[in-house]
Amino acid sequence: MxxxxxxxxxxxxxxxxxxxxxxxxxxxxxxxxxxxxxxxxxxxxxxxxxPEEEVLPEDREYVKLNNQFIVPVVADGRVGALVVMSISVEVKLGARETVFLREPKLRDVFLQEMFDHANQGGFQGAFTNSNTLDVLRNSLKEAGSHVMGDQLLDVLITDIARQDS
CATH class of the missing domain: 1.20.5 (Single alpha-helices involved in coiled-coils or other helix-helix interfaces)
Structure with a gap:
C-alpha cells in the first residue's frame, strides 16, 4: 500500500x-x-x-550609433552594476541619414528596452548567454522598428561589458 x-x-x-x-x-x-x-x-x-521582400546583402548597410549605452543594474534598491553597450543597426541601403535623423528617438526606445531587460534580471548571472542576448536583440529590433519602420533590418550588439560596484 x-x-x-x-x-x-x-x-x-x-x-x-x-x-x-x-x-x-x-x-x-x-x-x-x-x-x-x-x-x-x-x-x-x-x-x-x-512573399516577403528579400533584402540582398549588397542592399544593406550598417550604422554604428554614436555613443555607448549605459544601463544601471539595480539590486536591493541601489546600483549594483553598470552595463555598457555599443549598438549598430542594419538598415536598407540609403537609410543611413534616416538613422542619424531619428537617432534621439532610437536611443530613447533602445534605452527603455535595456532598462526593462535589466529590471527583469537580464543582466544578472550569465548575461552574455546567446539566448539572453537574443531576447534583448529581438526586443531592441521590435522597438526600433516602431521608429524606423521596414528600413530597420536588424540590431547588432557590437560591445557589451558589465562593471560591478
Whole structure:
C-alpha cells in the first residue's frame, strides 16, 4: 500500500497536467489554419501567402550609433552594476541619414528596452548567454522598428561589458 499511493499520485499528476495543457492551449489562428489546409480556403481559390521582400546583402548597410549605452543594474534598491553597450543597426541601403535623423528617438526606445531587460534580471548571472542576448536583440529590433519602420533590418550588439560596484 505504501508503494501504491505514490504511483497513483504520479499517474493523477500526469493526467491532470496533460488535461490542463490540452484545455489551455491557444486557439489556432486563421492564418495557421489556412497554412494547414492543403485543399485551400473552401472557395476554390488556392491560398497563397504573400512573399516577403528579400533584402540582398549588397542592399544593406550598417550604422554604428554614436555613443555607448549605459544601463544601471539595480539590486536591493541601489546600483549594483553598470552595463555598457555599443549598438549598430542594419538598415536598407540609403537609410543611413534616416538613422542619424531619428537617432534621439532610437536611443530613447533602445534605452527603455535595456532598462526593462535589466529590471527583469537580464543582466544578472550569465548575461552574455546567446539566448539572453537574443531576447534583448529581438526586443531592441521590435522597438526600433516602431521608429524606423521596414528600413530597420536588424540590431547588432557590437560591445557589451558589465562593471560591478
Amino acid at each position: 505504501k508503494k501504491l499511493l505514490p504511483l497513483i499520485l504520479i499517474i493523477l499528476g500526469i493526467g491532470a497536467g496533460a488535461g490542463a495543457g490540452l484545455a489551455l492551449r491557444p486557439a489556432p489562428q486563421p492564418e495557421d489554419m489556412a497554412m494547414n489546409n492543403p485543399c485551400g480556403d473552401g472557395t476554390g481559390a488556392p491560398v497563397a501567402k504573400e
